Amino acid sequence: MRDISAHVPSPPPKWVENFARVGLTAKGVVYCLVGILAFMAAFELGRNSSNGAGKQGVFQFILEQPFGKWLLGIVALGLACYAIWRLIQGVNDSENKGDDAKGIAKRLRYIFSGLVYAALAYLAAQMVLGNSGGSSGGGDSRETLAAQLLQQPFGQWLAGIVAIIIIGTGIYQIYYGLSDKYKKNVRGAGLKHEVEEKMVRMGKIGYVARGVVWILIGYMFLKAAMQSDPQEAGGSGQAFQFLESSSYGSYLLGAVAVGLVFYGIFMFMRAKYQPISTSS
Template identity: 80%
Template sequence: MDTISSHVPAPPPKWVENFAKVGLTAKGVVYCLVGILAFMAAFELGGGSSQSAGKKGVFQFILEQPFGKWLLGAVALGLACYAIWRFIQGFRDTENEGHDAKGIGKRIRYIFSGLVYGALAYLAANMALGNGGSGGGGESRETLASQLLQQPFGQWLAGIVAVAIIATGLYQIYYGLSDKYKKKVQQVGLKHDIEEKMIRMGKIGYVARGIVWIVIGYMFLQAALQSNPQQAGGSSSAFRFLENSSYGSYLLGAVAIGLVFYGIFMFMRAKYQPINVR
């Protein structure tokens, strides 16, 4: 005869839970530093520039601190943990997304996220080991644009990628502002004040992150339309684009603060979010 305990879900394997929490913490560190450096670039504080506010610039900043190689190595390990956790979410369907088109689409996004952060972990590890870490975010997008443009119907292919990047940014903004996001945080069952802070941090953070994605997608679209891969770029190029626009310092400063909030939101997720594992 079944007992009540047989219907209680087993806790997730500790190693998977640790991977998720370490990964979320490392992601939070990176986004907080990206936001801080972007804010410094916006108002020319401490000689900061938009170029130094990209992911590679953040890794270089960490590397230049006392015990920088060890710190950057720890960040690389954390990002690798995050990538592995995203693969587990995608391949094992730990979020119960299902096998229909919508569920498979979400699981593919988890896997894609794992690939992106796995590449960042590789870049950070290379820099920590003194291998130069060539091929940062902006350079990798230029390379991707160049490879696409060399294919038959290359401009169309690059345009499709650009639209996908812009759509990702728009979805980030939609998700942050939606009731769906708010309900997902509320399901955790936190105290009211912590819950409100988490909702606020995530909402602002998703909007800021979405803006950066949209700008990156716009630059990739320009690369497609002009058949010039050098028009594509990563987050540092997006920061430079914002900085050069009307009221650029204030616009970049606002986005930078939002990215810091997103980093804090990652810390809160690491502390409070239940980790689902089958």
């Protein structure tokens, strides 16, 4: 990875920090809105459905507000900033994770995150530009991916591996929250102890809720692999729908929705207080 980073120009430190903070803020906005729309769908407040409470549903919601194209454009730009920061973390090793197995694994996780949010930024930008592709269902991108994988030799195995990676990501999110590893992002920020503790608890609940959603998305992708049916795959909207259709579904979905709002608030806290490493 050092060979790759040698060809990537080192950006000015302030530039990196600004991109990180703008990106974390945009991520917070998206997750807060996802949680709010999912909560409204859980308890039938308004006309929202759980299927429309995913990230694409949030983009559509923003687009329908006054000055919606401008607002969604700002969100798209913020998500692009977040993606670029994550790629810098992974390629330039700005967090000094190193080149051993553990360090490379963490840097690959940053790169994966960057690519995911780059795709979200692209989707938001397409919707701003009025591209008809942006109006498709929230799970279409995963259905397309599942369909492409299933068409390959050993396609079911490939799709199954992707599903396991998604589920593993969800399990790691829950572990990350319960192990308190996330606290380093806000500790020592100069907040009052009571405020800091409340925000840290929000982060814990948020990471667990996010992990649950990832696990459900992975489960649906695994069903698509096992049944060789790409339509079984879905995104966060379909994950919410799955929760809502289970026993005590409204309460389960409501709990996850609140957790996602907490996660969004924790992103705002990170945007304001997290020390951003800009070394390379």
